[in-house]
Amino acid sequence: MTTQLSSPEGMLAPVPYHHVSVATGSRHVEVAGQVGHHDDGLPTDLAGQVSQALRNTARGLAAAGATFADVTRLRFFVVGWTVDRMDDFTAGVDAVAAELGLPQPMPPASLIGVEILFEPGVLVEVEASAVVD
Template sequence: MSVKMFSPTGMLPNTPYHHVAVATGTRQVHVAGQVAHTRDDSSIPPDLAGQVSQALRNVAHGLAGAGAGFRDVVRLTVYVTDWHPDKIVDFMAGVEAVAEEIGLPVPMPPASLIGVEILFEPDVLVEIEAIAVLD
């Protein structure tokens, strides 16, 4: 499978993600929204950075189960409760804390960050979905 990621001239510069992904392949992998629950079901981190890190680990685990990794991802969708632009520092700290561990390229694949009022549990601050393409 081949994924080419880029950001054409004229699109918003200096983003932590690419604006465009072009994929060649026939098998799609859709990872449902992942939150910061751990495999042993211990408590989730109380902070945004910790939850982003654990949710990304869970996405990586889902991708690996399908024989994929973040290099195959063509789209990330992130939902964050009570979003405010000041939260980007904590959000990116969570990304940077696990990027090498989980093979998340920097810049990231094309992504959207969507602010929501609440997710399915009161303590959940972030949920992350992924779409990957394989041969």
């Protein structure tokens, strides 16, 4: 594995992600913001959109020869974020973690509240950075 995840003692805990990633490898992979669109349309709920956005991110990683094991950083942009939406957000992650090989806790991640994304109805967008040999 080219990416090692850790959470040094004394950093905020518990959180659903690691605080630090250290990667070695010669190829950097950047997956542009992925949303919850799929063949059947766009889920209307946050959990469904988080799950599908992560699936779409996995497709982008795979196209570059990477998996979530290679991810050094995730960024989640969520429309109208409030802390009371954390259960729905986490449910979306948990629903696909095993399917996608998403480490638990996740790689270092940021959850950023935004007013609007590029299209009405889109509630979440995910960006990923990875390093592979």
